[in-house]
Amino acid sequence: DSGVTQTPKHLITATGQRVTLRCSPRSGDLSVYWYQQSLDQGLQFLIHYYNGEERAKGNILERFSAQQFPDLHSELNLSSLELGDSALYFCASSVEILGGGPGNTIYFGEGSWLTVV
């Protein structure tokens, strides 16, 4: 158990719909990262938040958005869903952003399986 909690674990929804994925980081972790993993694209970095502020954006579609709340939990909002958005979405957290110490280790949750039909 990494200590990163993601809900829901599984979600099936129709095209055109909107869903919200939730992530609770490990206690004390200020950084939250979101990743998408599909069969043909591998693990893709989406976005990084640190203490409520966006720090980096990756291959995140405009239909997707995220935020990190004052209690440090994060939500990933996916709208106007398409079949191709079906994937496993991972949240990860770490204490620090930089440095070579143990606090820099990133811990991943078990993911949220999204199926768009």
Added chain:
Amino acid sequence: DAKTTQPNSMESNEEEPVHLPCNHSTISGTDYIHWYRQLPSQGPEYVIHGLTSNVNNRMASLAIAEDRKSSTLILHRATLRDAAVYYCILRDVAGNTGKLIFGQGTTLQVKP
């Protein structure tokens, strides 16, 4: 982000050592070498990381070439539970974000 090159797949026999190579010829002086692995149907998990010197922990050892252009993850005695995709990642600690950029990784098969 500097890139890494890994073999697509490797096989090992149970209880034998496994050496997983990684090439990173464009590594910069501020890049740390990180290894993560992903077991089937699970999120990636941290294995080990290092900068210049070889590193050991309870999971594995990391051997880093003197010029830092390559590294090797060593699993001393492979078990069936070590079957996973292993990712070698360069992480720039001098930038403004600590995101991990995953490549395709090496799929390790462990035979009983």
